[in-house]
Amino acid sequence: MDTVSCLNPGQLHGQSKEGEELCPYKNRHTKNRKTIVINCKECDSESSLNDPDCRRKIFGILRKEVHADCLVLSRLYERDYEGKALESLYTLAGFRESVIGYGGMKMVPGPCTRPEKSDCLGERKDFMEILIENAEYDPMKARLALSMFIQVKGLKKVPGDPPECAACSEHFYHLLYEILEKAPFLPNMPVKIPAPQNHDFSVPAGETGWSAESLLADTSGELAPGEMAHVPPHVPPHVPPHSPAKILKSLLQQGENGIKRREGREGREGRESESLTINGCTNTDGSTTDVFFEYESRIKPHVRPPFSSSRIYTEAPRNTEFLECYDISGRDERDERVLEISIYRYTDRPEKLYMIRPPEYNLRPEELRLLEKVRKRMIRHRPGDLAFTDPAGARKYFRRMAREFLLEELLSGEKSVSPEELESYSDLLTRYTNGLGIVEDLLSDPRVTDVYINAPADLNAVHVVLEGEECVSNVFLSQDDLDALVSRFRTISGRPFGEAVPVLELNLEDFGVRVSVIGDSLSANGLAYAFRKHARDPWTLPKLVNTGSISSFAAGLLSFLMDGQASVLIAGEVGAGKTSLLSAMLLEIPQKYRVLTIEDTHELPIEKLQGLGWKVQGMSSHSSVLKSGAEISPETALRAALRLGSSSLVIGEVRGPEVKVLYEAMQVGQAGNSVIGTIHGSSAENVYERIVHTLGVPPASFKATDAVIICSTIRPGGSMQKLKRVSQIAEITGSPIENPEPGELFTDIMTYDAARDSLLPGEVLEQGQSELIEKIARKWGISIDQALKNIEIRTRIKEKIAEEGKRRPALLEAEAVSEANNIFWLLMDSMKSRDKTGFKPGFEPETGKGSGTEAEIETGTKAEIESEINFTPGFETDFEADFEAD
Numbered sequence: 001m002d003t004v005s006c007l008n009p010g011q012l013h014g015q016s017k018e019g020e021e022l023c024p025y026k027n028r029h030t031k032n033r034k035t036i037v038i039n040c041k042e043c044d045s046e047s048s049l050n051d052p053d054c055r056r057k058i059f060g061i062l063r064k065e066v067h068a069d070c071l072v073l074s075r076l077y078e079r080d081y082e083g084k085a086l087e088s089l090y091t092l093a094g095f096r097e098s099v100i101g102y103g104g105m106k107m108v109p110g111p112c113t114r115p116e117k118s119d120c121l122g123e124r125k126d127f128m129e130i131l132i133e134n135a136e137y138d139p140m141k142a143r144l145a146l147s148m149f150i151q152v153k154g155l156k157k158v159p160g161d162p163p164e165c166a167a168c169s170e171h172f173y174h175l176l177y178e179i180l181e182k183a184p185f186l187p188n189m190p191v192k193i194p195a196p197q198n199h200d201f202s203v204p205a206g207e208t209g210w211s212a213e214s215l216l217a218d219t220s221g222e223l224a225p226g227e228m229a230h231v232p233p234h235v236p237p238h239v240p241p242h243s244p245a246k247i248l249k250s251l252l253q254q255g256e257n258g259i260k261r262r263e264g265r266e267g268r269e270g271r272e273s274e275s276l277t278i279n280g281c282t283n284t285d286g287s288t289t290d291v292f293f294e295y296e297s298r299i300k301p302h303v304r305p306p307f308s309s310s311r312i313y314t315e316a317p318r319n320t321e322f323l324e325c326y327d328i329s330g331r332d333e334r335d336e337r338v339l340e341i342s343i344y345r346y347t348d349r350p351e352k353l354y355m356i357r358p359p360e361y362n363l364r365p366e367e368l369r370l371l372e373k374v375r376k377r378m379i380r381h382r383p384g385d386l387a388f389t390d391p392a393g394a395r396k397y398f399r400r401m402a403r404e405f406l407l408e409e410l411l412s413g414e415k416s417v418s419p420e421e422l423e424s425y426s427d428l429l430t431r432y433t434n435g436l437g438i439v440e441d442l443l444s445d446p447r448v449t450d451v452y453i454n455a456p457a458d459l460n461a462v463h464v465v466l467e468g469e470e471c472v473s474n475v476f477l478s479q480d481d482l483d484a485l486v487s488r489f490r491t492i493s494g495r496p497f498g499e500a501v502p503v504l505e506l507n508l509e510d511f512g513v514r515v516s517v518i519g520d521s522l523s524a525n526g527l528a529y530a531f532r533k534h535a536r537d538p539w540t541l542p543k544l545v546n547t548g549s550i551s552s553f554a555a556g557l558l559s560f561l562m563d564g565q566a567s568v569l570i571a572g573e574v575g576a577g578k579t580s581l582l583s584a585m586l587l588e589i590p591q592k593y594r595v596l597t598i599e600d601t602h603e604l605p606i607e608k609l610q611g612l613g614w615k616v617q618g619m620s621s622h623s624s625v626l627k628s629g630a631e632i633s634p635e636t637a638l639r640a641a642l643r644l645g646s647s648s649l650v651i652g653e654v655r656g657p658e659v660k661v662l663y664e665a666m667q668v669g670q671a672g673n674s675v676i677g678t679i680h681g682s683s684a685e686n687v688y689e690r691i692v693h694t695l696g697v698p699p700a701s702f703k704a705t706d707a708v709i710i711c712s713t714i715r716p717g718g719s720m721q722k723l724k725r726v727s728q729i730a731e732i733t734g735s736p737i738e739n740p741e742p743g744e745l746f747t748d749i750m751t752y753d754a755a756r757d758s759l760l761p762g763e764v765l766e767q768g769q770s771e772l773i774e775k776i777a778r779k780w781g782i783s784i785d786q787a788l789k790n791i792e793i794r795t796r797i798k799e800k801i802a803e804e805g806k807r808r809p810a811l812l813e814a815e816a817v818s819e820a821n822n823i824f825w826l827l828m829d830s831m832k833s834r835d836k837t838g839f840k841p842g843f844e845p846e847t848g849k850g851s852g853t854e855a856e857i858e859t860g861t862k863a864e865i866e867s868e869i870n871f872t873p874g875f876e877t878d879f880e881a882d883f884e885a886d
Helices: 052-064 084-100 117-137 139-151 163-182 225-230 244-251 365-380 391-412 419-433 438-443 479-493 541-547 552-563 578-586 606-611 634-642 658-668 684-694 771-780 784-805 814-832 854-868 873-885
Strands: 025-029 034-039 070-074 078-082 280-282 288-290 302-304 320-329 338-346 352-357 448-453 463-466 469-473 503-508 513-518 528-533 568-572 594-599 615-620 648-651 675-680 707-714 723-732 746-753 758-761
Touching: 034 052, 052 070, 052 084, 052 117, 070 084, 078 084, 084 117, 084 139, 117 139, 139 163, 352 438, 352 463, 365 391, 365 419, 391 419, 438 448, 438 528, 479 503, 479 513, 541 552, 541 578, 541 784, 552 578, 552 723, 552 746, 552 758, 552 771, 552 784, 568 578, 568 684, 578 675, 578 707, 594 634, 606 615, 615 634, 634 648, 634 658, 648 658, 658 675, 675 684, 684 707, 684 746, 707 746, 723 758, 723 771, 771 784, 784 814
Parallel strands: 034 070, 352 469, 568 675, 568 707, 594 615, 594 648, 648 675
Antiparallel strands: 025 034, 070 078, 078 302, 280 288, 320 338, 338 352, 448 463, 448 528, 463 469, 503 513, 513 528, 707 723, 723 746, 746 758
16 A cells, blocks of 8 residues: 655745735726736745745735736835736636645545554644645746646555555545646746755666756646646656656655655554755755745746836837837936937837836935935925916926925935036936826927827836837836826816816926826716927928928928918928928018917917017917817907908817908908918818818808928838828919809929829929919019929029028027028019019019110019029129128
8 A cells, every 4th residue: 555755845935824904905906907016015025936935925915806807016126017027927826726625535545454554644634734825926847746746646656555545545546636627727837946065866877867957947847638647656666867756856855854744643643754845955064055936937926116107118018120229318408317218119010119217217225215204205395385386387396396305305315426416316316207198208308209008007008119110118007197197187278177077188288298198977988198299499491301201392381471471371280390391481480570379279480480580470279189178269269360460370170160260351451461380181172172061161252371281101112111202282273253163273383203202293384374473463563483492592592491401400500591581582582673673563674764665674573683683603602601600
């Protein structure tokens, strides 16, 4: 008859007792997520899965909380386990439950009259109890020992070995195998097995020994059913070192160094027997070499500082290829931080990965302790004044408070930091208390134009638009982040937001960002955000030429249209560059004219234009999506603007009933100099359909529009890259038909050629038959040829600025372009003052007084333009010298 050698509990770490206290923890519930937060701040253990006591308590909590989406170990660092990592933890915690169900089963089947029955039964029960105890805190080691015990047939042979004893042993083996088969599959886990020292192993000649590592290649402890038939029914008394039994002896202690049988058992007090241990292997000096499973190396948490609840993955997935990396500085000039940006390409889908690595996620422990102390003080602080309530000065207030608290903590702890580190710490605390957190870092990248956060945000990565191409990022925001952001936005904007008003739009002047937020009940899965960056410096036509959005001739034409007080609509899809083009065209309006702007969220660079000398008056209207009783409707704002005198009228977005008022004013000339605005539409015909048929403007009134400019996003060759291009400039013809078809109403002045990636002149322009150019020429009292020559001059100027701007980027900025335009207008005025220019409106040559024929005057005019604005290298040199002098 066989008897069993019990598993040795050794020094069982943290064995659970019924009702024993677990670590303090709490559950956080959001709409889509449940998070278990374990407070490890007061714990003496390591707060690590490699710590047996921590493992036992974590598994106990997971067995109690049967479902969670995230597990957080909260200490100096926050360790987040989710997804596959949390699934593995639940599997490990459930292994004990799989084993414990077999504890009450019959260990010795059928009637047995052998005197060894009581010993067999007791030893097998001890085996199961110790297996359960070990499974509670180290399931990997417990399962490994169980699997190896089955493989080597660990039941020792009883003298005589009657057949009924062999069948009884096989019954117990199959019971153990059933435990392995029904237990959840445990994840493979790296294992550390130091080589046993001075083992008394004799290796026969010609045979090679097995290492413990080779047996543990499959650390999950799985045993295939077919393997049982190949395992010998008992362990021979002398086995070669490469046999499973010999390897088992190197891992599982046997003999007198084994455990003592549990005391207190009836009829078995004080008895000892040979046993197996799952704690390790025994050396000749009596010491034990432990088998240690690296739980942390396989079940990896996401580590983050305590002041941030955002999850940032610092390692690129395996299915990506590295493309490039670069560094960016912080948004604030005083921010000395350097952010590392890496761009990867997915190998299994047409998408790129944008990875950002903020330095605060790699802070030293002493730095984290300091910042956490100061952050808690800032949260508890109750200011004595209301300076912090002013959105414009709140950031400076919090920065100053952070600096003061930091200095106090440093002085009390007798520590010191450099002035640069002090500024960096102050900015970090300000960003995570009064700022936008990690979103600020994303917006500080000059190559990023948009940031999108889809709901539910804690399950969807933040998306960024990098130079026109949308990329997935390594950033996941938490529900706490979203709630804090929307609360701050509601305070800044002064607009309501909630279930009754689920849309919020505002403009963050400090960040140069337009924000749109949607929530319940409009968004099905919680809050969603869209951040759209404005250009830090206003766009200019030469800058757009260098980006490829327009050609240099198109820049000259648009400058001519703005100078000629044309009424223009800029149409296009979302993100096609409508507002950028509108901002650039405003610089082409002479500074002597007044400009009125109407916007719901301020995107136009009004302050910058005012600083450059333009007479701009900004006006606000209510949100384009939802109305607020405290705000003015666009229709009312437009009527007020028309009563403020003759001005160029700029409308941020033409969209509603105010369009009728606008076209009515344009028809009677009440609008003043010109009207320019943006509207959503993919073509000139689409704009006509929307304004006439959707918004109800009469077709005859629509003819008050002079031109429609279409902005588009182009995907070259069908690639994933998106390029912003002006695809069409069309004029409205003076068709006598009362209700013309859209195709009969528009004539293309310029069209986009995809093969050349350029905006090319149309036939009507090449043949000098443009009605719009002729209309402006009549207003100026010049011929269409002279108007075309004027456009050519402007083209050469824009082309020269764009070309030199590649070498000297300052020439592309608004200040330089406005100076160039002012020089051009002054030169034009000086030429108009001369009688022979023919530019003065109403000028008629006096025949018979030597003034020459009309043809001669036109020829003289062209010669005068060429001589005054000389297209020679000398003029270009003087033009550059003016900028260098300024």
